[in-house]
Amino acid sequence: MTNASPSMFRNTGDQISEAQINPLRYSLMLWVKRILLLAALLSLWEYGARAKWFNPHFSSFPSEIFRALADMARSGDLVQHVPITLTEAVVGFICGTIAGGTVGFIFGWFEKVAELLDPFIIAIYSLPKVALAPLFILWFGIGIQAKIILTATIVFFLVFFNTYAGVRDASRELMDIVRLMGAKTPEVIRRVALPSALTAIFVGLRVSVPYALIGAVVGEMMASNRGVGFLLTRATGQFDTAGAFAALFILVVISATFNAIIVALERYLLRWKKVQR
Structure with missing residues:
Protein backbone atom coordinates (compact mmCIF):
# COMPACT_ATOMS: atom_id res chain seq x y z
CA MET A 1 0.00 0.00 0.00
CA SER A 60 4.82 62.89 3.35
CA PHE A 61 7.22 59.95 2.81
CA PRO A 62 7.35 56.62 4.66
CA SER A 63 11.02 57.35 5.44
CA GLU A 64 10.05 60.71 6.98
CA ILE A 65 7.29 59.06 9.00
CA PHE A 66 9.68 56.51 10.49
CA ARG A 67 12.15 59.33 11.16
CA ALA A 68 9.39 61.19 13.02
CA LEU A 69 8.70 58.05 15.07
CA ALA A 70 12.40 57.83 15.93
CA ASP A 71 12.39 61.49 16.96
CA MET A 72 9.38 60.86 19.21
CA ALA A 73 11.19 57.96 20.83
CA ARG A 74 14.35 59.99 21.40
CA SER A 75 12.49 63.00 22.78
CA GLY A 76 10.44 60.88 25.19
CA ASP A 77 7.08 61.67 23.56
CA LEU A 78 6.25 57.99 23.12
CA VAL A 79 6.95 57.19 26.76
CA GLN A 80 5.03 60.24 27.93
CA HIS A 81 1.94 60.12 25.72
CA VAL A 82 1.33 56.52 24.57
CA PRO A 83 0.68 55.11 28.10
CA ILE A 84 -2.00 57.78 28.64
CA THR A 85 -3.95 56.71 25.55
CA LEU A 86 -3.41 53.04 26.41
CA THR A 87 -4.80 53.58 29.91
CA GLU A 88 -7.85 55.45 28.64
CA ALA A 89 -8.58 52.87 25.94
CA VAL A 90 -7.97 49.76 28.07
CA VAL A 91 -9.83 50.92 31.18
CA GLY A 92 -12.71 52.29 29.12
CA PHE A 93 -12.82 49.10 27.05
CA ILE A 94 -12.93 46.88 30.13
CA CYS A 95 -15.59 49.00 31.88
CA GLY A 96 -17.72 49.22 28.74
CA THR A 97 -17.37 45.49 28.10
CA ILE A 98 -18.39 44.50 31.63
CA ALA A 99 -21.34 46.92 31.69
CA GLY A 100 -22.50 46.16 28.13
CA GLY A 101 -22.16 42.41 28.57
CA THR A 102 -24.03 42.42 31.87
CA VAL A 103 -26.89 44.63 30.71
CA GLY A 104 -27.10 42.82 27.35
CA PHE A 105 -27.33 39.46 29.09
CA ILE A 106 -30.06 40.73 31.43
CA PHE A 107 -32.05 42.09 28.50
CA GLY A 108 -31.61 38.86 26.57
CA TRP A 109 -32.56 36.64 29.49
CA PHE A 110 -35.49 38.70 30.81
CA GLU A 111 -37.69 39.49 27.83
CA LYS A 112 -40.03 41.73 29.83
CA VAL A 113 -37.15 43.95 30.89
CA ALA A 114 -36.09 44.31 27.25
CA GLU A 115 -39.62 45.22 26.19
CA LEU A 116 -39.84 47.89 28.90
CA LEU A 117 -36.46 49.55 28.45
CA ASP A 118 -35.80 49.01 24.76
CA PRO A 119 -37.04 52.48 23.63
CA PHE A 120 -34.78 54.20 26.16
CA ILE A 121 -31.72 52.21 25.09
CA ILE A 122 -32.41 52.93 21.43
CA ALA A 123 -32.90 56.65 22.15
CA ILE A 124 -29.56 56.90 23.95
CA TYR A 125 -27.83 54.77 21.32
CA SER A 126 -29.08 57.04 18.53
CA LEU A 127 -27.05 59.94 19.96
CA PRO A 128 -23.69 60.45 18.21
CA LYS A 129 -21.22 59.41 20.90
CA VAL A 130 -18.63 61.95 19.78
CA ALA A 131 -21.18 64.68 20.51
CA LEU A 132 -21.13 63.56 24.15
CA ALA A 133 -17.42 64.36 24.50
CA PRO A 134 -17.88 68.10 25.27
CA LEU A 135 -20.53 67.24 27.86
CA PHE A 136 -18.29 64.66 29.56
CA ILE A 137 -15.43 67.17 29.60
CA LEU A 138 -17.78 69.71 31.20
CA TRP A 139 -18.86 67.18 33.83
CA PHE A 140 -15.58 65.41 34.58
CA GLY A 141 -12.95 67.92 33.51
CA ILE A 142 -10.11 67.60 31.02
CA GLY A 143 -8.41 64.77 32.91
CA ILE A 144 -8.30 61.11 32.09
CA GLN A 145 -11.73 60.39 33.63
CA ALA A 146 -13.69 62.05 30.80
CA LYS A 147 -11.86 60.02 28.13
CA ILE A 148 -12.38 56.76 30.01
CA ILE A 149 -16.11 57.42 30.40
CA LEU A 150 -16.48 58.39 26.73
CA THR A 151 -14.65 55.23 25.67
CA ALA A 152 -16.72 53.06 28.00
CA THR A 153 -19.94 54.59 26.65
CA ILE A 154 -19.00 53.82 23.06
CA VAL A 155 -17.93 50.26 23.85
CA PHE A 156 -20.98 49.65 26.04
CA PHE A 157 -23.51 49.78 23.21
CA LEU A 158 -21.47 47.65 20.80
CA VAL A 159 -21.03 44.88 23.38
CA PHE A 160 -24.59 45.29 24.65
CA PHE A 161 -26.30 44.69 21.31
CA ASN A 162 -24.10 41.73 20.41
CA THR A 163 -24.58 40.11 23.81
CA TYR A 164 -28.32 40.69 23.67
CA ALA A 165 -28.53 39.12 20.20
CA GLY A 166 -26.38 36.18 21.27
CA VAL A 167 -28.52 35.37 24.30
CA ARG A 168 -31.75 35.72 22.33
CA ASP A 169 -30.42 33.34 19.67
CA ALA A 170 -29.60 30.64 22.22
CA SER A 171 -31.60 27.44 21.66
CA ARG A 172 -34.71 27.49 23.84
CA GLU A 173 -35.28 23.80 23.12
CA LEU A 174 -31.84 22.95 24.46
CA MET A 175 -32.51 25.02 27.57
CA ASP A 176 -35.77 23.14 28.15
CA ILE A 177 -33.98 19.81 27.73
CA VAL A 178 -31.31 20.81 30.24
CA ARG A 179 -33.99 21.90 32.70
CA LEU A 180 -35.80 18.58 32.28
CA MET A 181 -32.54 16.86 33.19
CA GLY A 182 -32.61 18.67 36.52
CA ALA A 183 -30.41 21.69 35.84
CA LYS A 184 -31.11 24.87 37.77
CA THR A 185 -31.11 28.34 36.23
CA PRO A 186 -27.41 29.08 37.00
CA GLU A 187 -26.42 25.82 35.28
CA VAL A 188 -28.61 26.61 32.27
CA ILE A 189 -26.93 29.99 31.97
CA ARG A 190 -23.43 28.56 32.38
CA ARG A 191 -23.85 25.53 30.13
CA VAL A 192 -26.21 26.80 27.42
CA ALA A 193 -26.91 30.53 27.31
CA LEU A 194 -23.42 31.87 27.95
CA PRO A 195 -21.58 29.48 25.55
CA SER A 196 -24.18 30.24 22.86
CA ALA A 197 -23.66 33.98 23.30
CA LEU A 198 -19.86 33.91 23.40
CA THR A 199 -19.43 34.02 19.63
CA ALA A 200 -21.62 37.13 19.34
CA ILE A 201 -19.92 38.69 22.37
CA PHE A 202 -16.49 38.30 20.79
CA VAL A 203 -17.77 39.83 17.57
CA GLY A 204 -18.80 42.84 19.65
CA LEU A 205 -15.40 42.94 21.36
CA ARG A 206 -13.49 42.88 18.08
CA VAL A 207 -15.68 45.62 16.63
CA SER A 208 -15.24 47.66 19.82
CA VAL A 209 -11.42 47.76 19.71
CA PRO A 210 -11.04 50.62 17.18
CA TYR A 211 -13.99 52.47 18.71
CA ALA A 212 -12.31 52.34 22.11
CA LEU A 213 -9.35 54.15 20.59
CA ILE A 214 -11.70 56.58 18.86
CA GLY A 215 -13.22 57.53 22.20
CA ALA A 216 -9.83 58.07 23.83
CA VAL A 217 -8.31 59.99 20.91
CA VAL A 218 -11.33 62.22 20.28
CA GLY A 219 -11.39 63.20 23.95
CA GLU A 220 -7.66 64.00 23.82
CA MET A 221 -8.05 66.04 20.65
CA MET A 222 -10.83 68.13 22.19
CA ALA A 223 -9.26 68.93 25.55
CA SER A 224 -5.95 67.48 26.61
CA ASN A 225 -2.23 68.14 26.68
CA ARG A 226 -1.33 64.46 26.84
CA GLY A 227 -1.93 61.34 24.77
CA VAL A 228 -1.59 60.27 21.14
CA GLY A 229 -4.57 62.46 20.24
CA PHE A 230 -2.64 65.45 21.54
CA LEU A 231 0.38 64.43 19.43
CA LEU A 232 -1.88 64.23 16.38
CA THR A 233 -3.41 67.64 17.06
CA ARG A 234 0.00 69.21 17.69
CA ALA A 235 1.43 67.77 14.47
CA THR A 236 -1.46 68.95 12.31
CA GLY A 237 -1.34 72.38 13.97
CA GLN A 238 2.31 72.66 12.94
CA PHE A 239 1.60 71.32 9.42
CA ASP A 240 3.83 68.36 10.29
CA THR A 241 2.40 65.69 8.00
CA ALA A 242 5.04 63.14 8.94
CA GLY A 243 4.31 63.64 12.64
CA ALA A 244 0.58 63.24 12.02
CA PHE A 245 1.12 60.00 10.13
CA ALA A 246 3.46 58.81 12.88
CA ALA A 247 0.71 59.36 15.46
CA LEU A 248 -1.73 57.45 13.23
CA PHE A 249 0.81 54.63 12.89
CA ILE A 250 0.99 54.38 16.69
CA LEU A 251 -2.80 54.04 16.83
CA VAL A 252 -2.71 51.31 14.18
CA VAL A 253 -0.14 49.35 16.19
CA ILE A 254 -2.19 49.70 19.39
CA SER A 255 -5.40 48.63 17.63
CA ALA A 256 -3.72 45.63 15.98
CA THR A 257 -2.26 44.54 19.33
CA PHE A 258 -5.65 44.82 21.05
CA ASN A 259 -7.30 42.84 18.27
CA ALA A 260 -4.63 40.10 18.47
CA ILE A 261 -5.26 39.76 22.20
CA ILE A 262 -9.02 39.47 21.64
CA VAL A 263 -8.50 36.84 18.92
CA ALA A 264 -6.18 34.82 21.17
CA LEU A 265 -8.70 34.99 24.02
CA GLU A 266 -11.50 33.95 21.68
CA ARG A 267 -9.55 30.94 20.45
CA TYR A 268 -8.83 29.89 24.02
CA LEU A 269 -12.38 30.27 25.35
CA LEU A 270 -13.99 28.82 22.22
CA ARG A 271 -11.48 26.01 21.75
CA TRP A 272 -14.36 23.56 22.07
CA LYS A 273 -15.98 25.01 18.96
CA LYS A 274 -14.83 24.06 15.49
CA VAL A 275 -13.94 27.28 13.71
CA GLN A 276 -14.29 27.42 9.94
CA ARG A 277 -11.41 29.46 8.53
Missing part, protein backbone atom coordinates in the same frame (compact mmCIF):
# COMPACT_ATOMS: atom_id res chain seq x y z
CA THR A 2 1.47 3.37 -1.01
CA ASN A 3 1.81 6.24 1.40
CA ALA A 4 -0.54 9.14 0.87
CA SER A 5 1.02 12.51 0.16
CA PRO A 6 -0.57 15.89 0.92
CA SER A 7 -1.11 16.54 -2.78
CA MET A 8 -3.37 13.49 -3.01
CA PHE A 9 -5.91 15.17 -0.77
CA ARG A 10 -6.27 18.37 -2.76
CA ASN A 11 -8.63 16.86 -5.30
CA THR A 12 -10.73 14.82 -2.91
CA GLY A 13 -14.34 15.57 -2.12
CA ASP A 14 -13.41 16.97 1.28
CA GLN A 15 -11.18 19.62 -0.31
CA ILE A 16 -8.56 19.49 2.45
CA SER A 17 -6.71 22.79 2.36
CA GLU A 18 -3.02 23.41 2.76
CA ALA A 19 -3.78 25.19 6.03
CA GLN A 20 -5.13 21.92 7.44
CA ILE A 21 -2.26 19.80 6.13
CA ASN A 22 0.59 22.02 7.33
CA PRO A 23 -0.77 24.96 9.35
CA LEU A 24 2.64 26.24 10.48
CA ARG A 25 4.01 26.44 6.95
CA TYR A 26 0.79 28.00 5.68
CA SER A 27 0.84 30.65 8.42
CA LEU A 28 4.49 31.44 7.75
CA MET A 29 3.95 31.82 4.02
CA LEU A 30 0.89 33.97 4.61
CA TRP A 31 2.90 36.37 6.79
CA VAL A 32 5.69 36.48 4.22
CA LYS A 33 3.16 37.49 1.56
CA ARG A 34 1.70 40.16 3.85
CA ILE A 35 5.12 41.62 4.60
CA LEU A 36 6.03 41.67 0.91
CA LEU A 37 2.73 43.37 0.05
CA LEU A 38 3.29 45.99 2.77
CA ALA A 39 6.86 46.58 1.57
CA ALA A 40 5.63 47.00 -2.02
CA LEU A 41 2.97 49.53 -0.97
CA LEU A 42 5.43 51.54 1.12
CA SER A 43 7.97 51.52 -1.70
CA LEU A 44 5.34 52.72 -4.16
CA TRP A 45 4.31 55.45 -1.71
CA GLU A 46 7.94 56.57 -1.26
CA TYR A 47 8.67 56.56 -4.98
CA GLY A 48 5.41 58.30 -5.86
CA ALA A 49 5.99 61.08 -3.34
CA ARG A 50 9.57 61.67 -4.48
CA ALA A 51 8.54 61.54 -8.14
CA LYS A 52 5.87 64.16 -7.38
CA TRP A 53 2.98 61.93 -8.46
CA PHE A 54 1.18 63.65 -5.61
CA ASN A 55 2.02 66.52 -3.30
CA PRO A 56 4.49 65.23 -0.67
CA HIS A 57 3.51 68.11 1.61
CA PHE A 58 0.18 66.38 2.21
CA SER A 59 1.28 62.74 1.91
Whole structure:
Protein backbone atom coordinates (compact mmCIF):
# COMPACT_ATOMS: atom_id res chain seq x y z
CA MET A 1 0.00 0.00 0.00
CA THR A 2 1.47 3.37 -1.01
CA ASN A 3 1.81 6.24 1.40
CA ALA A 4 -0.54 9.14 0.87
CA SER A 5 1.02 12.51 0.16
CA PRO A 6 -0.57 15.89 0.92
CA SER A 7 -1.11 16.54 -2.78
CA MET A 8 -3.37 13.49 -3.01
CA PHE A 9 -5.91 15.17 -0.77
CA ARG A 10 -6.27 18.37 -2.76
CA ASN A 11 -8.63 16.86 -5.30
CA THR A 12 -10.73 14.82 -2.91
CA GLY A 13 -14.34 15.57 -2.12
CA ASP A 14 -13.41 16.97 1.28
CA GLN A 15 -11.18 19.62 -0.31
CA ILE A 16 -8.56 19.49 2.45
CA SER A 17 -6.71 22.79 2.36
CA GLU A 18 -3.02 23.41 2.76
CA ALA A 19 -3.78 25.19 6.03
CA GLN A 20 -5.13 21.92 7.44
CA ILE A 21 -2.26 19.80 6.13
CA ASN A 22 0.59 22.02 7.33
CA PRO A 23 -0.77 24.96 9.35
CA LEU A 24 2.64 26.24 10.48
CA ARG A 25 4.01 26.44 6.95
CA TYR A 26 0.79 28.00 5.68
CA SER A 27 0.84 30.65 8.42
CA LEU A 28 4.49 31.44 7.75
CA MET A 29 3.95 31.82 4.02
CA LEU A 30 0.89 33.97 4.61
CA TRP A 31 2.90 36.37 6.79
CA VAL A 32 5.69 36.48 4.22
CA LYS A 33 3.16 37.49 1.56
CA ARG A 34 1.70 40.16 3.85
CA ILE A 35 5.12 41.62 4.60
CA LEU A 36 6.03 41.67 0.91
CA LEU A 37 2.73 43.37 0.05
CA LEU A 38 3.29 45.99 2.77
CA ALA A 39 6.86 46.58 1.57
CA ALA A 40 5.63 47.00 -2.02
CA LEU A 41 2.97 49.53 -0.97
CA LEU A 42 5.43 51.54 1.12
CA SER A 43 7.97 51.52 -1.70
CA LEU A 44 5.34 52.72 -4.16
CA TRP A 45 4.31 55.45 -1.71
CA GLU A 46 7.94 56.57 -1.26
CA TYR A 47 8.67 56.56 -4.98
CA GLY A 48 5.41 58.30 -5.86
CA ALA A 49 5.99 61.08 -3.34
CA ARG A 50 9.57 61.67 -4.48
CA ALA A 51 8.54 61.54 -8.14
CA LYS A 52 5.87 64.16 -7.38
CA TRP A 53 2.98 61.93 -8.46
CA PHE A 54 1.18 63.65 -5.61
CA ASN A 55 2.02 66.52 -3.30
CA PRO A 56 4.49 65.23 -0.67
CA HIS A 57 3.51 68.11 1.61
CA PHE A 58 0.18 66.38 2.21
CA SER A 59 1.28 62.74 1.91
CA SER A 60 4.82 62.89 3.35
CA PHE A 61 7.22 59.95 2.81
CA PRO A 62 7.35 56.62 4.66
CA SER A 63 11.02 57.35 5.44
CA GLU A 64 10.05 60.71 6.98
CA ILE A 65 7.29 59.06 9.00
CA PHE A 66 9.68 56.51 10.49
CA ARG A 67 12.15 59.33 11.16
CA ALA A 68 9.39 61.19 13.02
CA LEU A 69 8.70 58.05 15.07
CA ALA A 70 12.40 57.83 15.93
CA ASP A 71 12.39 61.49 16.96
CA MET A 72 9.38 60.86 19.21
CA ALA A 73 11.19 57.96 20.83
CA ARG A 74 14.35 59.99 21.40
CA SER A 75 12.49 63.00 22.78
CA GLY A 76 10.44 60.88 25.19
CA ASP A 77 7.08 61.67 23.56
CA LEU A 78 6.25 57.99 23.12
CA VAL A 79 6.95 57.19 26.76
CA GLN A 80 5.03 60.24 27.93
CA HIS A 81 1.94 60.12 25.72
CA VAL A 82 1.33 56.52 24.57
CA PRO A 83 0.68 55.11 28.10
CA ILE A 84 -2.00 57.78 28.64
CA THR A 85 -3.95 56.71 25.55
CA LEU A 86 -3.41 53.04 26.41
CA THR A 87 -4.80 53.58 29.91
CA GLU A 88 -7.85 55.45 28.64
CA ALA A 89 -8.58 52.87 25.94
CA VAL A 90 -7.97 49.76 28.07
CA VAL A 91 -9.83 50.92 31.18
CA GLY A 92 -12.71 52.29 29.12
CA PHE A 93 -12.82 49.10 27.05
CA ILE A 94 -12.93 46.88 30.13
CA CYS A 95 -15.59 49.00 31.88
CA GLY A 96 -17.72 49.22 28.74
CA THR A 97 -17.37 45.49 28.10
CA ILE A 98 -18.39 44.50 31.63
CA ALA A 99 -21.34 46.92 31.69
CA GLY A 100 -22.50 46.16 28.13
CA GLY A 101 -22.16 42.41 28.57
CA THR A 102 -24.03 42.42 31.87
CA VAL A 103 -26.89 44.63 30.71
CA GLY A 104 -27.10 42.82 27.35
CA PHE A 105 -27.33 39.46 29.09
CA ILE A 106 -30.06 40.73 31.43
CA PHE A 107 -32.05 42.09 28.50
CA GLY A 108 -31.61 38.86 26.57
CA TRP A 109 -32.56 36.64 29.49
CA PHE A 110 -35.49 38.70 30.81
CA GLU A 111 -37.69 39.49 27.83
CA LYS A 112 -40.03 41.73 29.83
CA VAL A 113 -37.15 43.95 30.89
CA ALA A 114 -36.09 44.31 27.25
CA GLU A 115 -39.62 45.22 26.19
CA LEU A 116 -39.84 47.89 28.90
CA LEU A 117 -36.46 49.55 28.45
CA ASP A 118 -35.80 49.01 24.76
CA PRO A 119 -37.04 52.48 23.63
CA PHE A 120 -34.78 54.20 26.16
CA ILE A 121 -31.72 52.21 25.09
CA ILE A 122 -32.41 52.93 21.43
CA ALA A 123 -32.90 56.65 22.15
CA ILE A 124 -29.56 56.90 23.95
CA TYR A 125 -27.83 54.77 21.32
CA SER A 126 -29.08 57.04 18.53
CA LEU A 127 -27.05 59.94 19.96
CA PRO A 128 -23.69 60.45 18.21
CA LYS A 129 -21.22 59.41 20.90
CA VAL A 130 -18.63 61.95 19.78
CA ALA A 131 -21.18 64.68 20.51
CA LEU A 132 -21.13 63.56 24.15
CA ALA A 133 -17.42 64.36 24.50
CA PRO A 134 -17.88 68.10 25.27
CA LEU A 135 -20.53 67.24 27.86
CA PHE A 136 -18.29 64.66 29.56
CA ILE A 137 -15.43 67.17 29.60
CA LEU A 138 -17.78 69.71 31.20
CA TRP A 139 -18.86 67.18 33.83
CA PHE A 140 -15.58 65.41 34.58
CA GLY A 141 -12.95 67.92 33.51
CA ILE A 142 -10.11 67.60 31.02
CA GLY A 143 -8.41 64.77 32.91
CA ILE A 144 -8.30 61.11 32.09
CA GLN A 145 -11.73 60.39 33.63
CA ALA A 146 -13.69 62.05 30.80
CA LYS A 147 -11.86 60.02 28.13
CA ILE A 148 -12.38 56.76 30.01
CA ILE A 149 -16.11 57.42 30.40
CA LEU A 150 -16.48 58.39 26.73
CA THR A 151 -14.65 55.23 25.67
CA ALA A 152 -16.72 53.06 28.00
CA THR A 153 -19.94 54.59 26.65
CA ILE A 154 -19.00 53.82 23.06
CA VAL A 155 -17.93 50.26 23.85
CA PHE A 156 -20.98 49.65 26.04
CA PHE A 157 -23.51 49.78 23.21
CA LEU A 158 -21.47 47.65 20.80
CA VAL A 159 -21.03 44.88 23.38
CA PHE A 160 -24.59 45.29 24.65
CA PHE A 161 -26.30 44.69 21.31
CA ASN A 162 -24.10 41.73 20.41
CA THR A 163 -24.58 40.11 23.81
CA TYR A 164 -28.32 40.69 23.67
CA ALA A 165 -28.53 39.12 20.20
CA GLY A 166 -26.38 36.18 21.27
CA VAL A 167 -28.52 35.37 24.30
CA ARG A 168 -31.75 35.72 22.33
CA ASP A 169 -30.42 33.34 19.67
CA ALA A 170 -29.60 30.64 22.22
CA SER A 171 -31.60 27.44 21.66
CA ARG A 172 -34.71 27.49 23.84
CA GLU A 173 -35.28 23.80 23.12
CA LEU A 174 -31.84 22.95 24.46
CA MET A 175 -32.51 25.02 27.57
CA ASP A 176 -35.77 23.14 28.15
CA ILE A 177 -33.98 19.81 27.73
CA VAL A 178 -31.31 20.81 30.24
CA ARG A 179 -33.99 21.90 32.70
CA LEU A 180 -35.80 18.58 32.28
CA MET A 181 -32.54 16.86 33.19
CA GLY A 182 -32.61 18.67 36.52
CA ALA A 183 -30.41 21.69 35.84
CA LYS A 184 -31.11 24.87 37.77
CA THR A 185 -31.11 28.34 36.23
CA PRO A 186 -27.41 29.08 37.00
CA GLU A 187 -26.42 25.82 35.28
CA VAL A 188 -28.61 26.61 32.27
CA ILE A 189 -26.93 29.99 31.97
CA ARG A 190 -23.43 28.56 32.38
CA ARG A 191 -23.85 25.53 30.13
CA VAL A 192 -26.21 26.80 27.42
CA ALA A 193 -26.91 30.53 27.31
CA LEU A 194 -23.42 31.87 27.95
CA PRO A 195 -21.58 29.48 25.55
CA SER A 196 -24.18 30.24 22.86
CA ALA A 197 -23.66 33.98 23.30
CA LEU A 198 -19.86 33.91 23.40
CA THR A 199 -19.43 34.02 19.63
CA ALA A 200 -21.62 37.13 19.34
CA ILE A 201 -19.92 38.69 22.37
CA PHE A 202 -16.49 38.30 20.79
CA VAL A 203 -17.77 39.83 17.57
CA GLY A 204 -18.80 42.84 19.65
CA LEU A 205 -15.40 42.94 21.36
CA ARG A 206 -13.49 42.88 18.08
CA VAL A 207 -15.68 45.62 16.63
CA SER A 208 -15.24 47.66 19.82
CA VAL A 209 -11.42 47.76 19.71
CA PRO A 210 -11.04 50.62 17.18
CA TYR A 211 -13.99 52.47 18.71
CA ALA A 212 -12.31 52.34 22.11
CA LEU A 213 -9.35 54.15 20.59
CA ILE A 214 -11.70 56.58 18.86
CA GLY A 215 -13.22 57.53 22.20
CA ALA A 216 -9.83 58.07 23.83
CA VAL A 217 -8.31 59.99 20.91
CA VAL A 218 -11.33 62.22 20.28
CA GLY A 219 -11.39 63.20 23.95
CA GLU A 220 -7.66 64.00 23.82
CA MET A 221 -8.05 66.04 20.65
CA MET A 222 -10.83 68.13 22.19
CA ALA A 223 -9.26 68.93 25.55
CA SER A 224 -5.95 67.48 26.61
CA ASN A 225 -2.23 68.14 26.68
CA ARG A 226 -1.33 64.46 26.84
CA GLY A 227 -1.93 61.34 24.77
CA VAL A 228 -1.59 60.27 21.14
CA GLY A 229 -4.57 62.46 20.24
CA PHE A 230 -2.64 65.45 21.54
CA LEU A 231 0.38 64.43 19.43
CA LEU A 232 -1.88 64.23 16.38
CA THR A 233 -3.41 67.64 17.06
CA ARG A 234 0.00 69.21 17.69
CA ALA A 235 1.43 67.77 14.47
CA THR A 236 -1.46 68.95 12.31
CA GLY A 237 -1.34 72.38 13.97
CA GLN A 238 2.31 72.66 12.94
CA PHE A 239 1.60 71.32 9.42
CA ASP A 240 3.83 68.36 10.29
CA THR A 241 2.40 65.69 8.00
CA ALA A 242 5.04 63.14 8.94
CA GLY A 243 4.31 63.64 12.64
CA ALA A 244 0.58 63.24 12.02
CA PHE A 245 1.12 60.00 10.13
CA ALA A 246 3.46 58.81 12.88
CA ALA A 247 0.71 59.36 15.46
CA LEU A 248 -1.73 57.45 13.23
CA PHE A 249 0.81 54.63 12.89
CA ILE A 250 0.99 54.38 16.69
CA LEU A 251 -2.80 54.04 16.83
CA VAL A 252 -2.71 51.31 14.18
CA VAL A 253 -0.14 49.35 16.19
CA ILE A 254 -2.19 49.70 19.39
CA SER A 255 -5.40 48.63 17.63
CA ALA A 256 -3.72 45.63 15.98
CA THR A 257 -2.26 44.54 19.33
CA PHE A 258 -5.65 44.82 21.05
CA ASN A 259 -7.30 42.84 18.27
CA ALA A 260 -4.63 40.10 18.47
CA ILE A 261 -5.26 39.76 22.20
CA ILE A 262 -9.02 39.47 21.64
CA VAL A 263 -8.50 36.84 18.92
CA ALA A 264 -6.18 34.82 21.17
CA LEU A 265 -8.70 34.99 24.02
CA GLU A 266 -11.50 33.95 21.68
CA ARG A 267 -9.55 30.94 20.45
CA TYR A 268 -8.83 29.89 24.02
CA LEU A 269 -12.38 30.27 25.35
CA LEU A 270 -13.99 28.82 22.22
CA ARG A 271 -11.48 26.01 21.75
CA TRP A 272 -14.36 23.56 22.07
CA LYS A 273 -15.98 25.01 18.96
CA LYS A 274 -14.83 24.06 15.49
CA VAL A 275 -13.94 27.28 13.71
CA GLN A 276 -14.29 27.42 9.94
CA ARG A 277 -11.41 29.46 8.53
